[in-house]
Amino acid sequence: MQLDFTVVFSYWQVLAKGLALTLAFTVSCAVLGSVFGFLLSLLRLSKKRFISIPTGLYVELFRGTPLLIQLFWIFFCLPVVFGISVPPYISVMLALTLYMTAITSETFRGALKSIPSEQHDACTALGVAKWNKVLYVIFPQALLRAVPPLLSNVVSLFKESALISSVGIADLMFVGQNISNSTARPVEFLSAVAVIYFLVAFPLTRLVGVIETRMLKRYAY
Amino acid sequence: MNYEFDFHFLTGNFGVLWDGLKVTLQLALISNVVGLVLGFGLCLLTLSRWFFIRWPAQLFIEFFRCTPALLQIVWFFYCLPMLFNVFIDPITMGVLALGLNLTAFNAEAYRAGVQAVPREHEDACVALGLSPWQRTIYVILPQAVRTALPVLMTNGISILQQSALVAIVAVADLMYVGKSIATEAYRPLETYSLIALIYFALSLPIAQLVQWIERRQDTALAR
Numbered sequence: 001m002q003l004d005f006t007v008v009f010s011y012w013q014v015l016a017k018g019l020a021l022t023l024a025f026t027v028s029c030a031v032l033g034s035v036f037g038f039l040l041s042l043l044r045l046s047k048k049r050f051i052s053i054p055t056g057l058y059v060e061l062f063r064g065t066p067l068l069i070q071l072f073w074i075f076f077c078l079p080v081v082f083g084i085s086v087p088p089y090i091s092v093m094l095a096l097t098l099y100m101t102a103i104t105s106e107t108f109r110g111a112l113k114s115i116p117s118e119q120h121d122a123c124t125a126l127g128v129a130k131w132n133k134v135l136y137v138i139f140p141q142a143l144l145r146a147v148p149p150l151l152s153n154v155v156s157l158f159k160e161s162a163l164i165s166s167v168g169i170a171d172l173m174f175v176g177q178n179i180s181n182s183t184a185r186p187v188e189f190l191s192a193v194a195v196i197y198f199l200v201a202f203p204l205t206r207l208v209g210v211i212e213t214r215m216l217k218r219y220a221y
Numbered sequence: 222m223n224y225e226f227d228f229h230f231l232t233g234n235f236g237v238l239w240d241g242l243k244v245t246l247q248l249a250l251i252s253n254v255v256g257l258v259l260g261f262g263l264c265l266l267t268l269s270r271w272f273f274i275r276w277p278a279q280l281f282i283e284f285f286r287c288t289p290a291l292l293q294i295v296w297f298f299y300c301l302p303m304l305f306n307v308f309i310d311p312i313t314m315g316v317l318a319l320g321l322n323l324t325a326f327n328a329e330a331y332r333a334g335v336q337a338v339p340r341e342h343e344d345a346c347v348a349l350g351l352s353p354w355q356r357t358i359y360v361i362l363p364q365a366v367r368t369a370l371p372v373l374m375t376n377g378i379s380i381l382q383q384s385a386l387v388a389i390v391a392v393a394d395l396m397y398v399g400k401s402i403a404t405e406a407y408r409p410l411e412t413y414s415l416i417a418l419i420y421f422a423l424s425l426p427i428a429q430l431v432q433w434i435e436r437r438q439d440t441a442l443a444r
Contacts, residue, residue, distance in 0.1 A: 064378075064424045065417045066385035068396060073417060076409035155287075162289035166389055173292060186299035194288045194296060201287035 004185075008192040011179055018175030019196060025171065026158045029093060033100025033157070034150060040101060041108035042134065055105075062102035067160050071095045075167050092164045100157050107153060111146035112138065148212045155204045159197070172196060230406040231415070241398030242419065248315050248394060249381040255320030256380065257373065260327025261362065264335060267328060278328075285325030290383045294318045298390045315387040315394075323380045330372035334365030371438070374431045378424045385420070395419060 008015075043055045062070065074095045079086050086094075115138060123133040165174035176193030180186040231238075266278035285293065297318040302308060309317070338361050346356040366373070388397035399416035403409040 060425065060428070061417075061421060064382075064421045064428060066382040066396065066420055068385045068388070069399075069413060069417045069420065072400070072409075073413045076403065077413055080410050159287075159289040162291045163386075165291075173289065173295075176292075177295065180299070186296075187303055190292065190296045190300055194284075194292055197288045197292060198284060202283060205283075205287060 003187055005188050005192070007183065007185060008188055011189075014175055014179065015172065015193070015196065018170060018172035019200075021169070022158070022161055022171040022173075023200075025093065025096060025161050025164065025169075026154065029096035029100050029161075030154045030157055032097045033153075034104050036097070036101040037104025038108050038139075040105035041112060044105060044109055045112060059102045059105055062099055063106070067095070067099050068163055068166065070099060071163055071167060074098075088167060088169060092167060092169055096157065096161060096164070099160070100153065103153050103156070104150065107146050107149045108142060110149070111142040114145055115141055144215075147215070148208045151204060151208045151211065155201050155208075158201055158204075162197075227408065228411055228415075230402075230408055231411070234402050234406075237398050237402065238395070238415075241393060241395040244312065244393055245381070245384055245395040246423075247312065248319060248384040248387065248392075249377075251316045252319035252323050252380050252384070253377045255316065256323025256327045256376070259320070259324040260373075261331050261365070263324055263328035264331035264365075265357065267332065268335060282325045282328050285322050286329070290319075290322055291386050291389065293322055294386050294390060311387075311390070311392045315384070315390075315392050319380055319384055319387075322383065323376060326376045326379075327369075327373055330369040330376060331365050333372075334368035335361055337368050338364050371431050371435050374427060374434075378427050378431075381424055382420065 040055055040059070043051050044059070046052045046055075071092065074086075074091045075088070078091060078094075119137060119141070120133070123137055128137065161171065162173040165171055165177065168174070170178075172193060176189050180189035183189065263278055263282065266274055267282065269275045269278070294315070297314055298311075301314070301317075342360055342364075343356070346360055351360070384394060385396040387394055388400060391397065395416060399412050403412035406412070
């Protein structure tokens, strides 16, 4: 068979649109998921069992089931449960955000645990109020330590977002598959899409390494 | 919420679900064997002295780690038969895609373990006259596995979950079977919840085991 990769370039606009949608979903769900994930990690460390057990269960459930089934569950079951129609964009966004929240809360939990107990003691000794302690002492340090794993979470969210193509959202994966089907040139187009994903994700993973070695050594330890 | 749960339709579909579960387990287990074995080999290649061995191995790892698993699976199913003009049965193809994906992730996990083996062990191997092969299998591998075990197991769980993606290319695994039952019986809520619970029940014990091992390793380190 003959491979002709030049055909890919004539479709660059459609592919760029797909990539834009993928990036839009990734960025918005990453931001929302990080915020909720941080709040959730605080709840998980709570001493009250009726708070820590349900939140722990939520995290285990979302980390312990395939994202594909979470997506399908929200896409097909949520309308049945609540008897309302949910627009596809919203349900996809909800699924990705819930997933990101679960994995991010684990990241933050690790970061919060890595903060030495002396810091907590010092806050008590200085009479810093509980929420001030969280906001001004714990959060900044935890955030700094959580940056590298958080960034890797964003990369995995970026990769996992390819799943939304299976419910018909026209992201990069969907567009790539569509073109490869209609032109009957899967090798060229699927490879091209793979390269596009790689070109976005690879620099980000490198950045994780750079931050780990440079920034953290300087500021966090 | 006023929804009447009805699980009766499942009674006739029990056999189908069981078959799907078997395919999922088959995919996950064989991919794990592939990933555990090839992952160690690939890890050694990335630590090679020669640039032309190290570089392709690293590229392989980065490519599998930086592209979506779904895309890898679709690529294997559509492109491999076209490129090489072969027919491979769907389950083998799924194992190939998932196994190579896991190989890349496990290679990274092993690397930390291999690098943690102290230099003195290598010197001791030379002093004892062990061949490089013996040194790799009997000295480095056991220690690398021990350090990397929690990550290797976590990767194993995630491949179980990624195996659900083969449903998109119509391999009759648990996810695919669940999807078709949900459409046929028009009972998405019950079916998808049940499937999710099965996946959860499979991965939870292993996740707990990982936590237990990590705790033990932490206490061992603290001592």
